[in-house]
Amino acid sequence: MIPSVLPTYNRAPLHFVKGEGAWLTEADGRRFLDLGSGIAVNALGHAHPALVKALTDQAQNLWHVSNLYQIPQQQALADKLVEHTFADTVFFTNSGTEACELAVKMARKYFYDKGQPERVEIITFDGSFHGRSSAGIAAAGSEKMVKGFGPLLPGFVHLTFGDLDGVANAITEKTAAILIEPVQGEGGIRPVPDAELKALRQICDDHGLLLILDEVQCGVGRTGRLFAHEWAGITPDIMMVAKGIGGGFPLGAVLATEEAASGMTAGTHGSTYGGNPLGCAVGCAVMDHVADPAFLAEVNRKAALLRQRLEGLVAAHPEVFEEVRGSGLMLGLKCKASNLDVVKAGYDNLVITVPAADNVIRLLPPLTLTEDDIAEAFTRLDATARQVEAT
Template identity: 90%
Template structure:
C-alpha cells in the first residue's frame, strides 16, 4: 500500500525537531553535527537570529500579494544582487529548478528576438545537475535522471566534463549557450578549473554564445567568494541561484545582463510565489551577511582550516578515503569504501554528510560553523572512518 507521502526518497531513519547553528536535535535529544546544511541551503546555519527576525517581522505584516503589484522587499533584494554581481536584472523563483527553466527560456528567447530562432541548442556536461524538471533532466542527460521520462525536451548537447576540444567541435549554427556549474555538486564536488572557465567565456564571446552558470549549490558564499565564478575573474550572461540565498526559506533567482534578458518582456514569464515578501525579506538578511567582505574572509579562513584537517584524515585512513576535493566550504571526500556506508556510519556517530556521484561524500556545512565545530566534525569523521574500516 502506497504511503501518504509519495515514496520518491530513500530517507535516513532520522527526524529532527530543532536546529541551532551547525547542530540538529532529534526528538529524543540526540545532537547531530550538520555538515550537509540541507544540501547547501542553510548557509547561515539553523535558526540564525537575523533570519528569524526578518521572517517573523515580515510575517506580522504581509505574506503574499502576487506579482501583479510592486513588492518592496523584492526590489530591495534585486538591488542588493545587482549591486554585488555582474547582473543588471533579477527574476525571483522558488527553487533552483525553476531558475533553470527560466535560464533556458531566456537564452532561447534572446536569439529568437535577434532573428536567429534556429539557435536553440544548449551545451551541457556529464555529471551535471540542473534540477528535476523536464528541462533540468534533459540538460543533465544522464540515464539515472532521464530513464522512464521520455520523450525528453530536445535542444541539449551533452559533452564530457572538461573536454574543451570537443566543445569547440560541438558548436554549430544552432548553438545558443553553454551551461555549466562552476563546481559540480551532485556530480561529486568537481570544480571547473579557473583556466577552463576563462576559456569557456572566451569561446562564448568568439562564437556569440551566452554563458549560463548554475550556481544553485556553489553560490552565495559557499566557495569563499559571493559566487564561485569570481575566482576565475569572469562573468556569465545568465546565472541560476537558489539554496543558500534563502538561508532555508524556499527562494531562487535568475540573474542576467541587460542584453541576455532583452527578450524577456511583459508576459513572457511569471511565478505566483516567486519574489514574495516573506522570501525576499529573508533573502535580504542573507545578503547582508554573505556579501560582507569580512564574512567571506572568515569563510576562507575556516575552509583552509577544515581542508587541512581533512587532508590529515585522508592520510590517516587511506583504506576509506582517497582525496579531498572542492573549494571553500563546498568540499568532497572521494571514498575508497562505499560512500553510502560512510554516510550511514556517520549517522551512528551523530554526524550528517551528503552522498554524491563518483563515490564522494559532500561536506557542505553552514558558513557560520565555528572552529570548535570543525574540530568536532573531524573527530567524528575519524570515528566514522575507523568504524567503516572495522566493518
C-alpha cells in the same frame, strides 16, 4: 500500500525537531553535527537570529500579494544582487529547478528576438545536475535522471566534463549557449578549473553565445567568494541561484545582463509565489551577511582549517578515503569504501554528510561553522572512518 508521502526518497530514519547553528537535535534528544546544511541551503546555519527576525517581522505584516503588484522586499533584494554581481536584472523563483527553466527560456528567447530562431541548442556536460524538471533532466542527460521520463525536451548537446576541444567542435549554427556549474555538486564536488571557465567565456564571446552558470549549489559564499565564478575573474550572461540565497526559506533567482534578458518582456514568464515578501525579506538578511568581505574572509579562513583536518583524516584512513576535493566550504571526500556506507556510519556517530556521484561524500557545512565545530567534525568523522574500517 503506498505511503502518504510519495516514496521518491530513501529517507534516513532520523526525525530532527530543532536546529541551532551547525547542530540538529533529533526527536530522541541526540545532537548531530550538520555538515550538509540541507544540501547547501542553510548558509547561515539553523535558526540564525537575523533570519528569524527578518522572517517573523515580515510575517506580522504581509505574506503574499502576487507579482501583479510592486513588492518592496523583492525590489530591495534585486537591488542588492545587482549591486554585488555582474547582473543588471533579476527574476525571483522558488527553487533552483525553476531558475533552470527560466535560464533556458531566456537564452532561446534572446536569439529568437535577434532573428535567429534556429539557435536553440545548449551545450551541457556529464555529471551535471540542473534540477528535476523536464528541462533540467534533459540538460543533465544522464540515464539515472532521464530513464522512463521520455520523450525528452530536445535542444541539449551533452559533452564530457572538461573537454574544451569538444566544446569548440560541438558549436554549430544552432548553438545558443553553454550551461555549466563552476563546481559540480551532485556530480561529486568537481570544480571547473579557472582556466577552463576563462576559456568557455572566450568561446562564448568568439561565437556570439550566451554563458549560463548554474550556481545553485556553489554560490552565495559557499566557495569563499560571493559566487564561485569570481575566482576565475569572469562573468556569465545568465546565472541560476537558489539554496543559500534563502538561508532555508524556499527562494531562487535568475540573474542576467540587460542584453541577455532583452527578450523577456511582459507576459513571457511569471511566477505566483516567486519573489514573495517573506522569501525576499529573508534573502535580504542573507545578503547583508554573505556579501560582507569580512564574512567571506572568515569563510576562507575556516575552509582552510577544515581542509587541513580533512587531509589529515584521509592520511589516517587510506582504506576509507582517497582524496579531498572542492573549494571553500564546498568540499568532498572521495571514498574507497562505499560512500553510502560512510554516510550511514556517520549517522551512528552523530554527524551528517551528503552522498554524491563518483563515490564522494559532500561536506557543505554552514558558512558560520566555528573552530570548535571543525574540531568536532574531525572527531566524529574519524570515528566514522574507524567504524567503516571495522566492518
